[in-house]
Amino acid sequence: MSVLTNVPLMIVPFIAYNLVALGLVDASSADPWVNVVMTLPMVSGAEWSMKMGDLMIVLGLFLLFFEILKATRVGADTIIDHLLSTFVFIAFLIEFLLVRGAANSVFFILMAITFVDVIAGFSVSIRSASRDVTVGG
Numbered sequence: 001m002s003v004l005t006n007v008p009l010m011i012v013p014f015i016a017y018n019l020v021a022l023g024l025v026d027a028s029s030a031d032p033w034v035n036v037v038m039t040l041p042m043v044s045g046a047e048w049s050m051k052m053g054d055l056m057i058v059l060g061l062f063l064l065f066f067e068i069l070k071a072t073r074v075g076a077d078t079i080i081d082h083l084l085s086t087f088v089f090i091a092f093l094i095e096f097l098l099v100r101g102a103a104n105s106v107f108f109i110l111m112a113i114t115f116v117d118v119i120a121g122f123s124v125s126i127r128s129a130s131r132d133v134t135v136g137g
Helices: 011-021 052-071 077-098 105-132
Strands: 036-041 047-051
Touching: 011 052, 011 077, 011 105, 036 052, 047 052, 052 077, 052 105, 077 105
Parallel strands: none
Antiparallel strands: 036 047
């Protein structure tokens, strides 16, 4: 398998969050997560708007789907994948606890998504591995 398939996708929102939080990506406000990214008029007459924080969470959920699909693979590479996903979760946790700019709901929800990725990855792999074991036979 390619080394790129073992890269945990949840590192993408982690890096993107830090680029915006560090000011490397222009956010043009004190709290970049409340900036409106887009607004759509609805048929009801209401206007729906998506903020930067909402977009980051949607990105995390989208990538979580692919991480769970990756967890269904069987092989030695899955152990490395789970280990790297665990390291990404630990990085989220450490940053949440120690960095002032990460102490907000957007980062916490991304961290929770990463935790679900770790738990789901291990659970799916264990479940898949137990089906591959044949007794007797």
